[in-house]
Amino acid sequence: MRILVVEDEKKVSSFIQRGLEEEGFTVEVAFDGEEGVKKAESQTFELILMDVMLPKMDGLAAIKSLREKGIQVPVLCLTARDSIDDKVAGFDIGADDYLAKPFAFVELVARCRALIRRGSNDRGAEISFADVKLDPVAHKVWRAGEEIVLTSKEYALMEYFMRNPNRVLTRQMIAENVWDYTFDSFTNIIDVYVNYLRNKIDQKFDKKLIHTVRGAGYALKES
Numbered sequence: 001m002r003i004l005v006v007e008d009e010k011k012v013s014s015f016i017q018r019g020l021e022e023e024g025f026t027v028e029v030a031f032d033g034e035e036g037v038k039k040a041e042s043q044t045f046e047l048i049l050m051d052v053m054l055p056k057m058d059g060l061a062a063i064k065s066l067r068e069k070g071i072q073v074p075v076l077c078l079t080a081r082d083s084i085d086d087k088v089a090g091f092d093i094g095a096d097d098y099l100a101k102p103f104a105f106v107e108l109v110a111r112c113r114a115l116i117r118r119g120s121n122d123r124g125a126e127i128s129f130a131d132v133k134l135d136p137v138a139h140k141v142w143r144a145g146e147e148i149v150l151t152s153k154e155y156a157l158m159e160y161f162m163r164n165p166n167r168v169l170t171r172q173m174i175a176e177n178v179w180d181y182t183f184d185s186f187t188n189i190i191d192v193y194v195n196y197l198r199n200k201i202d203q204k205f206d207k208k209l210i211h212t213v214r215g216a217g218y219a220l221k222e223s
């Protein structure tokens with residue numbers, strides 16, 4: 001279970017990090033909003049703890065930026081400003097829960113567990129993108145209502161694309177998230193699998209969904 005903590009006050013972030021690690025979580029820390037967004041884009045987390053008052057980019061802007069990029073990781077907002085306005089703003093832009101500082105650590109852990117549980121329940125729900133539908137429980141994929149039979153690796157790759165639409169996925173990210181390890185010189189295996197997937201998902205359709213982003217990687221998008 002990986003949690004990203006975005007908090008500029010080093011005392012607070014190291015306190016949270018230590019506490020969560022004692023609870024068995026793996027914790028990554030970012031000290032400003034920009035760094036937080038970068039880490040959330042390039043790594044996989046089950047939860048993000050986001051302070052609102054942050055340098056470079058504040059927490060609300062960071063959440064907005066993540067949601068716009070299609071990153072749907074649950075976010076728990078942390079703030080000293082327990083005002084109604086902040087809560088409304090936070091929920092409006094895609095925060096999932098809210099905790100005012102100072103908080104009791106047990107309360108923080110309880111909220112974290114609840115959000116992670118909710119997030120993983122959502123993982124069972126069907127995902128749609130354009131005319132593609134994916135059932136993560138049955139491991140089945142349909143395009144334009146017709147089932148597309150995929151091998152297990154092709155399916156894993158497609159699920160990763162479907163969970164991260166409209167976003168450039170580098171070969172490194174694909175390797176780490178679909179193959180569970182890091183490739184160095186074997187990145188062409190990813191190109192091979194993307195081509196297998198294209199043959200099944202895109203070939204007989206006018207609208208292509210799996211796009212090459214030159215010099216960067218791949219993206220699932222409508223144009």
Ligand code: CA
Binds near residue numbers: 007008009052053054
């Ligand atoms: Ca702060």
